[in-house]
Structure formats: C-alpha cells, structure tokens
Amino acid sequence: MxxxxxxxxxxxxxxxxxxxxxxxxxxxxxxxxxxxxxxxxxxxxxxxxxxxxxxxxxxxxxxxxxxxxxxxxxxxxxxxxxxxxxEATLQEEPPGEDEDPWVTRVVRAYPKVVSLVQEFEESVRPDEREHATTRLGVEVGWRVVARHPRLLQVESVPAALEDIVVPQLRSLVECNVDGGQHLKVTRTAFTQRAVNVMYLPFVNEPHRCYFLTGLIMGMLKSAPRLPRIRVEETKCRDAGDSVCYFRITPHKRD
Missing domain, CATH: 3.30.70.260 (ACT domain)
Incomplete structure (x- = not known):
C-alpha cells in the first residue's frame, strides 16, 4: 500500500x-x-x-x-x-489536573531529559523530592508511550516490559528484563556515582532513581489491559549496588 x-x-x-x-x-x-x-x-x-x-x-x-x-x-x-x-480508541491524555509545565518540558525533550530532571529535583524541597520526582516520571511515562502501537495489545507485565518499556528506555539507559517481573539498569546518567567510586555509608547521600521509577510506572500504567502495578527500586548504584534494579509487582489494595 x-x-x-x-x-x-x-x-x-x-x-x-x-x-x-x-x-x-x-x-x-x-x-x-x-x-x-x-x-x-x-x-x-x-x-x-x-x-x-x-x-x-x-x-x-x-x-x-x-x-x-x-x-x-x-x-x-x-x-x-x-x-x-x-488508534482512535486509545486514550490520548490521562485524567487529572491541568498539565504541569515541567511535564510538558520533559516530554518535549525526551529522551534528552537528564539535565532537566536534575533541574527539577533541585527546584523542590528535599523532603518532597521523592514524591515530586516520581510523580513527574509517571506523567512523562504515560505520555511518552501514549500512541505506542502495542499499548492496546499487551496483557502481561513481561510483554509490556519487553515490547514497550525497554525499547522506549533504550535511548535513555542501558537495561534489560530479568525474570519477567524485574528491570535491571546497568548504566544510567541519573545516578551520581562513577563506576569505580567506592560507596561510603554515612558519607555518601543516597540519590535514588525516583524519576526512572515513575517513568517505568507511567509506561506500564498506560496499558489498559494490565492490572494495577507497583514499581519499586530495590537496588541503586548510588546506594552502593552494582546496578539499579526495579521490581514490578501487583498493587495491593489497602
């Protein structure tokens, strides 16, 4: 054709x-x-x-x-x-509040967003950083994959990770799916620790990958056939680990 x-x-x-x-x-x-x-x-x-x-x-x-x-x-x-x-049946925008200007800036710059995210983190109070940066990641992740052709078809977390999340993250980080329910990030500019720098507890301040956590969550949240999920970073290079490791599990209702 x-x-x-x-x-x-x-x-x-x-x-x-x-x-x-x-x-x-x-x-x-x-x-x-x-x-x-x-x-x-x-x-x-x-x-x-x-x-x-x-x-x-x-x-x-x-x-x-x-x-x-x-x-x-x-x-x-x-x-x-x-x-x-x-793709007329695909929901174009998530429900919620009016568009955050930070979300707009990061979405337009994606995948070249590291400096923007760092600028955002510096603009919020330290005690609000985790929540605010994770939320930014969720909103950006939702929009980045909003028109992905596989979005309406994937029915499992492993399929969503392989078909949607990893390809969309490829230009941002080096990562791969581990065991179907985990995402292993071997290289990312979001961590502050160099490869051969020793981590010293009580000296180095952990700097978790809040934006990546939210970004993965937002991408998975976009797929209407997936159950509600929770994304947790269980290992982080800035906390002394060799890789950043994200665990995806079903979200338990309170």
Missing amino acids: RISLALVCDERRRAVGDVVAALRHGGLHFEGYETDEWEPGCTRLILKGEADVPSLKQLSGDVLALEGVTEILDLRVPGGASLRTE
Whole structure:
C-alpha cells in the first residue's frame, strides 16, 4: 500500500541513514526522502513510498523498534486511513489536573531529559523530592508511550516490559528484563556515582532513581489491559549496588 511517513531521528546516533537503510531492507520502497532539523540534536525524516505490510499499526511498531527513532509524527495512506484513525480508541491524555509545565518540558525533550530532571529535583524541597520526582516520571511515562502501537495489545507485565518499556528506555539507559517481573539498569546518567567510586555509608547521600521509577510506572500504567502495578527500586548504584534494579509487582489494595 502507498504510505506517507514522518518521524524523528536522533542525530547523535547518525540514525537517518541507518533508518532509511532499515526501512528499505524491511520492504519499504521509496524514491527519495526529505530531512530538516526538528529540534537541536534531532532530524525530521519525511518519505513516501510503497509498503508491503498488513496495517499501519504493524508498520509503526517496526519503525519504532529501529535504533535512533524517537517518535512517529505522522503515518498515513494518502487520501485514506492514518495511524491516528486506527488508534482512535486509545486514550490520548490521562485524567487529572491541568498539565504541569515541567511535564510538558520533559516530554518535549525526551529522551534528552537528564539535565532537566536534575533541574527539577533541585527546584523542590528535599523532603518532597521523592514524591515530586516520581510523580513527574509517571506523567512523562504515560505520555511518552501514549500512541505506542502495542499499548492496546499487551496483557502481561513481561510483554509490556519487553515490547514497550525497554525499547522506549533504550535511548535513555542501558537495561534489560530479568525474570519477567524485574528491570535491571546497568548504566544510567541519573545516578551520581562513577563506576569505580567506592560507596561510603554515612558519607555518601543516597540519590535514588525516583524519576526512572515513575517513568517505568507511567509506561506500564498506560496499558489498559494490565492490572494495577507497583514499581519499586530495590537496588541503586548510588546506594552502593552494582546496578539499579526495579521490581514490578501487583498493587495491593489497602
């Protein structure tokens, strides 16, 4: 079918050429493409061509899985269906209060958000930092995956971690699923401790990954077929551990 596709690539990964090559290898036939600067460090890629796929949702999932692709701006059949109409049943925004300007800033900058999150943490009182930063992560996580093509299909936490969470975190941290109910982060800029720096209790102040905890929770919370879950960071590099380790468990009602 004839398609029109617009997406955002991360220039730091030299992704445009790789994405174009991967699309061609995957069966998308097009004569040429256009690029322009989307925001600092990112490029918008626009192309039209023929794609041998059964649905736009499947194609979008294949595109999002490509290394360096951060967002699909538009995917449609010229004069016909679009990804947005195929996803019409997906809730676009979570219920709640008016949009927090911090949430808007972080979502727009994602995945280049480390300095913004650190700025946010410094703007809140120390005794409010854990709650406020975790909440920010939840709101951002919800919005980052709001139009993910697998969001309506995943029915288990392991599937959601593998298909949604890990691919979306890949440009932010190095991580993998461990045992189906755990997420192990082996490298992240959110921790303050260098790799070979010894942790000294009572000297180093633990700095937990509150934003990542909320981000994972928000992504999982977005999938309507998943049960209510709880995300807990049980190990953290800044607390002296070798990795950051997140445990996902069913949320128990009080």
